[in-house]
Amino acid sequence: MPSLAWRNTLQDRRRLAVTLTGIIFALILVAVQLGLFVGFARTTSNIIDHSGVDLWVCSRGVPYFDVGSILPERRQFQVLEVPGVLSADKLIVRFTFWKRPDGGQETIEVVGFDPHRTAGSPWSLAAGTVSDLLQDGAVMIDESYRQKLGVDHIGQVVEIRGHRARVVGYTRGIRSFTTSPFVFSSFRNALDFAPLNEDETIYLLVRARPGVDLTVLKRRIVQSVPGIDVYTTSEFSRKTQMYWMFTTGAGIALLIAAVMGFAVGVAVVAQTLYAATIDRLREFGTLKAMGASNRYVCVVVAKQACILAVAGYVFALGIGWVAVRAAARSGAPIVLPWQLAVLLLVMALVMSLGGAIISIRKALSVEPSLVMKV
Amino acid sequence: MTGPRVLERIRVERLTKVYRSGTARVVSAISDVDVEVEAGELVLLMGPSGSGKSTLLSMLGCILRPTAGRVLLNGKEVTSLTERELARVRLYQVGHIFQDASLLPGLTAMQNVEMPLELQGIRGRVARRRATALLERFGLGDKLREYPRDLSGGEKQRVGIARALAGDPVILLADEPTAALDLASGRAIFAHLRQLAVEEHRSVVVVTHDHRMEEFATRVLRLEDGKLLPAVVAGGAA
Numbered sequence: 001m002p003s004l005a006w007r008n009t010l011q012d013r014r015r016l017a018v019t020l021t022g023i024i025f026a027l028i029l030v031a032v033q034l035g036l037f038v039g040f041a042r043t044t045s046n047i048i049d050h051s052g053v054d055l056w057v058c059s060r061g062v063p064y065f066d067v068g069s070i071l072p073e074r075r076q077f078q079v080l081e082v083p084g085v086l087s088a089d090k091l092i093v094r095f096t097f098w099k100r101p102d103g104g105q106e107t108i109e110v111v112g113f114d115p116h117r118t119a120g121s122p123w124s125l126a127a128g129t130v131s132d133l134l135q136d137g138a139v140m141i142d143e144s145y146r147q148k149l150g151v152d153h154i155g156q157v158v159e160i161r162g163h164r165a166r167v168v169g170y171t172r173g174i175r176s177f178t179t180s181p182f183v184f185s186s187f188r189n190a191l192d193f194a195p196l197n198e199d200e201t202i203y204l205l206v207r208a209r210p211g212v213d214l215t216v217l218k219r220r221i222v223q224s225v226p227g228i229d230v231y232t233t234s235e236f237s238r239k240t241q242m243y244w245m246f247t248t249g250a251g252i253a254l255l256i257a258a259v260m261g262f263a264v265g266v267a268v269v270a271q272t273l274y275a276a277t278i279d280r281l282r283e284f285g286t287l288k289a290m291g292a293s294n295r296y297v298c299v300v301v302a303k304q305a306c307i308l309a310v311a312g313y314v315f316a317l318g319i320g321w322v323a324v325r326a327a328a329r330s331g332a333p334i335v336l337p338w339q340l341a342v343l344l345l346v347m348a349l350v351m352s353l354g355g356a357i358i359s360i361r362k363a364l365s366v367e368p369s370l371v372m373k374v
Numbered sequence: 375m376t377g378p379r380v381l382e383r384i385r386v387e388r389l390t391k392v393y394r395s396g397t398a399r400v401v402s403a404i405s406d407v408d409v410e411v412e413a414g415e416l417v418l419l420m421g422p423s424g425s426g427k428s429t430l431l432s433m434l435g436c437i438l439r440p441t442a443g444r445v446l447l448n449g450k451e452v453t454s455l456t457e458r459e460l461a462r463v464r465l466y467q468v469g470h471i472f473q474d475a476s477l478l479p480g481l482t483a484m485q486n487v488e489m490p491l492e493l494q495g496i497r498g499r500v501a502r503r504r505a506t507a508l509l510e511r512f513g514l515g516d517k518l519r520e521y522p523r524d525l526s527g528g529e530k531q532r533v534g535i536a537r538a539l540a541g542d543p544v545i546l547l548a549d550e551p552t553a554a555l556d557l558a559s560g561r562a563i564f565a566h567l568r569q570l571a572v573e574e575h576r577s578v579v580v581v582t583h584d585h586r587m588e589e590f591a592t593r594v595l596r597l598e599d600g601k602l603l604p605a606v607v608a609g610g611a612a
Binding site: 004007008010011282283286287288289290291292293294296368369371372 | 428431432435437438457458461462463464465466468470472476478479480481485489490493537541549
């Protein structure tokens, strides 16, 4: 026999549609907000996460990725002398100015790396190759920023902080969290754009020799090289994400919106499930008069809530997936990793079961004598 | 067919039910009632409205707790049981037939009859077979998949009887089962109830206003103002 919960849920199709709409709306709101949160968080640290190195060395007190301060080049040699270090590549990350062809100016974030090495290089190219960046003044921008930077073709000559530069390729999906687009160039070219002296850098990207304990290596580098901080890639990524998402309030706003969505969902489920339970009080009375235990009644209402949650989740996930696809090329990336999908299911269940609490209490309070004429 | 398990199925001693209305007013629904119902009996509980019939029936069926006195079902005192234990007594020992059948509208006739079995943990083919057999027995073999809204009053009540019998209880309690039925349907229902009592040795107690059904009873109990009047032995048979 199909469970009573299924029957109760499916019997009133109109109410089911209203409830599902509410749940779907709430879940989409939660999914989009959390997806934006994850998307933005990843955006803030995407260059760190794609660096492929083990450790990041920076000047002491650097709060997050985008505002590193100058390290003298000799730190590179000092780091390379530490036992367990395989390589230490220089990376420049610096805000500077881009002059558009129409005379307008944009702030950009130059990322200067060694094109012979992979550390710090762009990981997704739409046009051109990393080796193209070896040319004098060569730069790459993300295709999504072409309009903002006034670039309409490869080979276009532009001006960065008064220096001639030429666009040799496009990256794809490498967005900056700030309003300043990333502009990739060789380390040598970036010295002019930044500007930095030849014996300066911002970061050192360290690879450890195989089998070396990163915690131990970190400690060794800190002890051997003065005036620096050392982070594992995941530590620096998290530090940067935490700064942008929580210190600036950007993430808090998204999380508050997600909580609001969750609250809306709870309210919708609570209201409709309660109304459905009130309509069925006599049925619950009949069940109890027949000998149904409180547990059985509780399970019936809870199952109804779970059915609504799962059905709402499936629809919301489908719509969420479409939103992810639509946002893929926009400036507001929505990311829906499987962990978030699982979290959403848990939230849908918690939301529905939370909303069902009042209904469960009401159903449990029904006296079996309700069905008798006493 | 169910054989007699205990001769004296229901025993009620000095049963009293008092309702408190507000802070001062006390309404005595049942006062010092003593009743015994044996296996094979069809006992009618009759009396004017407000005489306490349904209240007494609810206490016999462990739906209401008495204010004072004792109820023994199958020789076991049930008055002091916990709510959970009372639910188990209702589930395994008592079959309830309600005034308007009180079928669950979202379930088919067969699913309604399966419900007590599901509550007992009996599911699947066994439950379906038993529900089908019961419905066929009451002439509803062609209505298995009908929903209550598609059944007549008499059919609903027969589904209600089949549901009450699903758990094979030895005690059947019916609260005005024919109140909304025409005479022919009502007589058919009572004929079934008498058969369940006399031929299957169940103990059946029925609350009714309808004096025309007295002929089916083995005994008629009359209540007035919550007190039992001297018993009348009915001699009729269906």
